[in-house]
Amino acid sequence: MWTIVRKDLAIELRTGEMASSMFLLALLMVLIFAFTLEPERLAGPEFLAGLSWTTLLVAGTLALNRSFVLEREAGGLTGLALAPIDRGSIYLGKAIGNFLLLLVAGVVLLPLIAILLGTRGLAPTMVLPLVLLLGVVGIAAIGTLCAAIASRTRAREVLLPILMFPLLAPLLIGATRATAGALVGESAGELQSWLLMLAGFDIVFATSGWLSFDYILEE
Amino acid sequence: MSESRRTWQDTILPWTTCVAMLAALFMVFVLVPSERDQGIVQRIFYFHVNLAWMAFGGFLLVSCASFWFLRTGSRRADRLAHANAEVGMLYTTLVLVTGPIWARPIWGVWWTWDPRLTMTVVLWAIYASYLMLRRLGGEDDTILRYAAVLGIVGSLDIPLLILAVRLWRGVHPAVMLAKDEDAGLKDPLMGWTLMVSAIALGLLFTWLVSLRARLLEVDEHVAAIHLEGVRT
Numbered sequence: 268m269w270t271i272v273r274k275d276l277a278i279e280l281r282t283g284e285m286a287s288s289m290f291l292l293a294l295l296m297v298l299i300f301a302f303t304l305e306p307e308r309l310a311g312p313e314f315l316a317g318l319s320w321t322t323l324l325v326a327g328t329l330a331l332n333r334s335f336v337l338e339r340e341a342g343g344l345t346g347l348a349l350a351p352i353d354r355g356s357i358y359l360g361k362a363i364g365n366f367l368l369l370l371v372a373g374v375v376l377l378p379l380i381a382i383l384l385g386t387r388g389l390a391p392t393m394v395l396p397l398v399l400l401l402g403v404v405g406i407a408a409i410g411t412l413c414a415a416i417a418s419r420t421r422a423r424e425v426l427l428p429i430l431m432f433p434l435l436a437p438l439l440i441g442a443t444r445a446t447a448g449a450l451v452g453e454s455a456g457e458l459q460s461w462l463l464m465l466a467g468f469d470i471v472f473a474t475s476g477w478l479s480f481d482y483i484l485e486e
Numbered sequence: 487m488s489e490s491r492r493t494w495q496d497t498i499l500p501w502t503t504c505v506a507m508l509a510a511l512f513m514v515f516v517l518v519p520s521e522r523d524q525g526i527v528q529r530i531f532y533f534h535v536n537l538a539w540m541a542f543g544g545f546l547l548v549s550c551a552s553f554w555f556l557r558t559g560s561r562r563a564d565r566l567a568h569a570n571a572e573v574g575m576l577y578t579t580l581v582l583v584t585g586p587i588w589a590r591p592i593w594g595v596w597w598t599w600d601p602r603l604t605m606t607v608v609l610w611a612i613y614a615s616y617l618m619l620r621r622l623g624g625e626d627d628t629i630l631r632y633a634a635v636l637g638i639v640g641s642l643d644i645p646l647l648i649l650a651v652r653l654w655r656g657v658h659p660a661v662m663l664a665k666d667e668d669a670g671l672k673d674p675l676m677g678w679t680l681m682v683s684a685i686a687l688g689l690l691f692t693w694l695v696s697l698r699a700r701l702l703e704v705d706e707h708v709a710a711i712h713l714e715g716v717r718t
Contacts, residue, residue, distance in 0.1 A: 416619070416632040416636065419632070420622055420623045420632070421622055421623065422622035425622070426618070429615045429618055429619075430636065432611070432615075433608055433611035433640075434639065434640065434643050436608045436611075436643075436650070437643065437646040437650035440654050441650050441653070444653075444654060460653055464646065464649055464653065467646065468646050472642070475639055475642055476639075479556075479639070482631045482635055483632065
């Protein structure tokens with residue numbers, strides 16, 4: 268499992284393809300938001316939270332799509348499926364790789380978007396990293412499963428967002444509310460129900476991805 | 487495949503559906519009194535509420551059939567999941583159509599982000615993505631397994647979705663009026679009407695699913711025959 272994580276990270280570190288394109292796309296999206304929605308109106312925690320998660324989701328879709336297409340092109344997935352390891356471990360390895368990439372993207376994006384759209388009236392608390400962590404785990408858990416499914420169909424890239432976005436609806440609702448709360452200084456206690464919901468989401472879908480990967484890779 | 491097998495699905499089911507549907511329509515439009523505050527438009531709820539319950543129930547059936555398919559590999563289970571998703575999608579669409587017709591005169595808006603509405607529209611999107619996967623998936627059998635996994639994962643999403651929208655919109659009560667359930671209790675006839683239309687719509691659901699499932703079976707046979715023709 269860790270070998271897969273190491274391999275994916277090594278590819279990424281060596282080429283930097285994914286990180287740079289995600290970063291550029293995210294920046295372009297922020298520009299689009301500013302052009303289309305008037306930057307002055309976008310200040311404030313609700314917009315900041317919503318736009319950050321939207322940007323992260325779209326940029327993340329890019330990365331998730333690549334994560335299996337690369338394997339497919341190189342025939343790596345067949346190799347992995349033949350390797351004498353548990354299929355669930357392949358899922359976890361892939362998901363952890365995606366998670367780390369998304370986490371880095373989130374850590375870079377959130378302050379960047381805040382700076383570009385205005386930090387007035389914000390008082391971020393230590394809950395914010397926790398919310399980011401829980402949200403990104405959920406996106407990686409669902410995203411890796413959906414990307415594995417989508418990469419092996421005819422439509423590929425088209426299908427991933429279609430499969431992933433409806434399933435992510437509860438996570439996005441939770442992550443944005445919790446982020447907006449954490450940005451204006453609400454404590455973990457006040458956001459408890461959201462945090463628990465996000466944690467529940469992560470556990471349910473990481474487990475179901477891990478268990479169902481047997482059926483996904485079966486030839 | 488038995489060509490001219492006439493089972494209860496061809497004989498009893500269409501007729502009972504027809505009779506139940508006529509009875510339900512008669513009760514909804516003629517027999518039952520109008521609700522005092524909402525007037526005649528409230529009658530749409532006898533269909534709307536039942537459609538919504540069955541749309542959600544349909545997804546439960548999809549996930550059960552998907553689970554059955556993954557366990558046993560039975561084609562019948564796969565067809566059942568597919569047919570249930572199609573009819574469930576139809577019912578969800580009808581819920582989303584009948585809802586605004588009622589909401590416009592009563593709430594004054596076509597749409598509002600009330601928990602139930604939000605849930606229903608996301609459910610619709612999950613159904614849609616499931617059917618999209620089946621359509622765009624490709625020809626080989628692997629797609630059946632992917633669809634089954636998605637069917638199960640999709641149903642796991644629903645409780646979390648309910649929790650999320652409750653937490654989200656529950657704090658800010660939107661335009662929530664007296665719901666149909668309260669209204670239904672005022673006149674015993676209203677309860678009966680709700681039940682009869684539930685039976686009618688349930689029978690219709692079963693009939694449509696059985697028709698679709700058999701059509702899918704025929705499709706598979708045609709594809710198999712076609713493949714044989716290509717080989718020889």
